[in-house]
Amino acid sequence: MQLLRLELKGFKSFADKTVVKFSPGMTAVIGPNGSGKSNITDAMKWVLGESNVRNLRGQKAEDIIFSGTEKRKPMSAAEVTLVFDNSDQQLDLDMTEVAITRRIYRTGESEFLINKRSCRLKDIHLLLADTGLGRDSMAIIGQNRIDAILNSKPEERRLIFEDVAGISRFKINKEDALRRIASTDRNMER
Template sequence: MFLKKLEISGFKSFANKTGLDFLNNSGNKNSQGITAIVGPNGSGKSNIADALRWVLGEQSMRNLRSKKSQDIIFAGSREKARLGSARVTLYLDNSNKKLPLDFQEIAISRKLFRSGETEYLINGSRVRLQDITDILAKAGI
């Protein structure tokens, strides 16, 4: 199992849908690699880490460097209006069946609305946070 892709939309500084592909460039599915996220100060590197923590179920806004949950939704800028929701989706390659689901690829999503409502999804189906936590725990994550 490995992280294939991270999609971020409306989360903190990521107003537009942004995808980060974590590719295995060797062509060998069994080889392991390292992905580095680099950039100048203020370019969003820490927000990527926050997005990853958040989609996996982080509940503490302090750990996400925010005061309240609505702070993680894009607040707007001179060029772009504030958004009504934030969404992060994590795509995992499950071809080795380490996660106890019968899918080659598993997409874990979390969406937050300005109303405070939160949705959790696995491959597009609504689930509870506890369901995600249980599945990841069975895989040792």
């Protein structure tokens, strides 16, 4: 599974549709301070399910929508799409390319899509569970995250290793099963 491209439109400083292509090997994004380098990693974390706007360097949800300039009016929505090469079928979909999209509107509404089909965030988490990708994964590490990892408690480090080892899907399924059992127990008591 290879990340092919990142498409941004209306996300933070990216007012126009911008496509960042990723070639096999290493891709580096360089530029001066204030050029939007961190916004690219924020966009990746956001489309993968990051819900805490503070982790995206914002105060409220609409802070991630392009807010306009003197010459441009604000955008009404932000959209980010990650496109993966799935020719190796690592993702559990019968398609050679998989596009994961997240949109948010100024009204507060948001939506998730997989290959332009509406889905839930849970569906995205399950799709990516064994890939090492996800909201809290080690695939995208910001500057401040390295220090947090080094200074983390053993329990927190264990979660990091579990995610990298690819057992996240099993933990999600276990938690879901335990929730259903508890619900069934409550129904039986009633």
